[in-house]
Amino acid sequence: MKEIFTRMSAREKAGIAAAALVIFVMFVDRFIVDPMTVRMNQINREIKASEGALNVDTELARQKDAVSSEYKKYSAYVRQAGSDEEEQNKMLGEIEELARKAGVSIASMKSIAPKTVDFHKRYEAELEVEGGMEQVVSFLYLLNSSPQLLRTERMNLNPKDKDSEIVKSKINVTKVVMP
Numbered sequence: 798m799k800e801i802f803t804r805m806s807a808r809e810k811a812g813i814a815a816a817a818l819v820i821f822v823m824f825v826d827r828f829i830v831d832p833m834t835v836r837m838n839q840i841n842r843e844i845k846a847s848e849g850a851l852n853v854d855t856e857l858a859r860q861k862d863a864v865s866s867e868y869k870k871y872s873a874y875v876r877q878a879g880s881d882e883e884e885q886n887k888m889l890g891e892i893e894e895l896a897r898k899a900g901v902s903i904a905s906m907k908s909i910a911p912k913t914v915d916f917h918k919r920y921e922a923e924l925e926v927e928g929g930m931e932q933v934v935s936f937l938y939l940l941n942s943s944p945q946l947l948r949t950e951r952m953n954l955n956p957k958d959k960d961s962e963i964v965k966s967k968i969n970v971t972k973v974v975m976p
Contacts (some may be wrong), residue, residue: 881911881918888920888972891945899936901928904965920972921950927957927965940970947972 802810857864879887885908896903904925912919926936933954940947951969 881920884918884972884974885911885920885922888945888947888970889922891943891947892922892924892940892970895939895943896926896936899928899939900932901926901936916975918974920974922970924968924970925965926968927963929962930964933964933966937968940968945972 805813889906889908892906893903904927905923906925907923909921909923912921926933928936937949937952940949948971949968950971951967953967955965957963957965
């Protein structure tokens with residue numbers, strides 16, 4: 798190998814040195830610099846994702862007191878106070894009280910078995926009420942503004958008699974409670 802190198806001219810030696818330098822630089826680039834660059838880019842992406850998550854968490858932490866106070870305000874309305882029967886009786890009692898306040902009479906009231914949906918229970922009652930249109934509208938308003946968060950899901954209005962001002966209404970009322 799020495800003989801071959803000694804027989805070469807200075808120009809050939811410079812060419813071989815340049816080729817060896819190029820091969821060495823390519824080797825360093827492929828096996829050292831490129832993997833480091835890929836890893837640094839990956840770390841930078843992870844840092845940006847973590848910074849975004851940290852910003853969101855920081856914003857949520859700033860809102861913690863406001864969210865807690867709102868939660869406390871409404872938790873009494875959506876927490877189950879007792880068994881299913883107690884909750885249904887509480888709901889039906891509230892409906893009867895609201896009907897008295899509005900001046901409508903309840904012709905029939907039927908409770909439907911509660912349904913568990915995802916993370917909450919849904920209580921439902923079917924009502925038939927009679928009264929003047931103004932009283933029925935007042936009853937609906939009272940239902941939908943009830944502290945028990947009752948909601949009118951479905952309603953059907955019909956006159957009681959052909960020329961009567963009294964209307965007969967079938968109403969489905971629901972209440973959502975967190976178990």
